[in-house]
Amino acid sequence: MSNVPSLVDLCVQTAIDNVRYLGDVGGVGEQLLERILPHCDVDQLKHIEDCSEGTDLSPLTDYLWKNFYHKKFGERSFNTVVQKMKSRNVTFQWRKLYEAKVKDMEEAQQKSIERMKKLYQNEDAQKKSRQVKLCTKVPPSSNKRNFYGGWGPGSIVGSSKSNLMKKSKVDFLKSQEVRNLTALRKNVVQKDDRPLCIRKPGGFSSKGSASTSQNIKPFQRR
Template structure:
C-alpha cells in the first residue's frame, strides 16, 4: 500500500508563494523556472506590481506570454490579431506589457473624452432649460423716458399722471354719452315731470284808482273827509 507523496521543501515554498502572491514585489533573485510556476497565478494588477518592483531584471521571458493573454482577454481576440498583423507588417516587436499599457491609456483617454462630451451636452441642455423658464424679477425696472427727452412737469408727455387723467376723463365722457346712459336719463326726467304737482290759480288783486267805471263788481272808494 502506497502512501501520499510527501512534497519537497521547494514545492512547499512554491505553493506558499502562490498562496501569498498578492504580497510579492521584487522577484529579481528568484529562479526563472520558479517564476514560471508562480506568476501565472497573478492578476493584472499583481503582475504589474511585480514588473514595476523588479527594476533590475527583465521578466518578459516569463511574463510576455502572460501579458498577451491579458491583452486578448480584456481587449478581444480581433484586436490582438490586428495588432500582431501590424507589427509583422512593419517588422517591429514590442513587449506585450507595453502594448497592454498603451491600449489601456488609449481606452482611458477615449472614456475621458466621452465623459467630457457628455458633461458638455448635459450643461448645454441645462442652460437651454433654464433659458426657457420664467424668471421672477424682484427689482422694478426704471420708467422709460420718451424719446424726445425732457424732465420735470412740463414738456411733451413729461407727466404721466396728466395722460392718465385725460384717459379717465375721456372714458367718463364716452360713458355719459353712451346710448344706454342717455336713455336712462331721459326716462328719469319723464318720471319726475309726471310726478310734479300743477300750480294753483291765483285771483288777481283789485286795482286801486284809474280803473274804468264800466268794470263790473268794483265799487269806487269813498272820498276822505277833511
C-alpha cells in the same frame, strides 16, 4: 515516498498561496518564477515587475501580458495588433501594448464624459434662457397719439376691453335672473304704495252705533 512533496515544491506552493504579497523577485530562479508568476493577476504581475527594478522579467512575463491583452480586449483587437506588427516587421512588449490600449480607452471614455457634460450644460443653459424670457415683463405702452395722429397699441387694447365690459353688462341686464329681481322689486313697491286702513280700538264708530240704535224698535208686549 513518491507522493511526498519536495522542499522546493512546498516553497513554490507557499509562494503561489501568498502571491499577492510578493515584491522583488530578483534573486529567485527562472524555473521557480515560471511556476509562480502564471498565478498572478494583472495588478500582481505589474507590482512584481515594478518592484524588481534590476531584473528584466519580460522574457518570463511577455506571454502572460499577451494573454491578458487577448482576454480583456477581445479577439478582434488582438488580431489587429498582431497583423500590424507583422506588416511593419516590428515587435513590442505586450505589457506596453496592454497599458497603451488601457490608456487609449480611458482617454476615449474621458472625452465621452466631457462631451456628455457639455451637452447637459448647454441643455441647462437653454432651459434657463427660456425661463428668463418667460419671466420678463413687457413695459406698458403709452396712450399718446403717434406722429401720424393715430393712437398707440395701448388704445386698441383699452377699447377692446371697454367693448367687452359693455357687452358683458348688457348680457347681464338681459339675463333672466335680473328680470326676476326687477319684477319682484316692482311688486314690493306697489304693495308699499297702497293706503292702510287703521281701525280704532273699541269696535264701531259713534255714528254707526247711533244709526243702529235708531233702527232698532222697542220691544212690545203682547
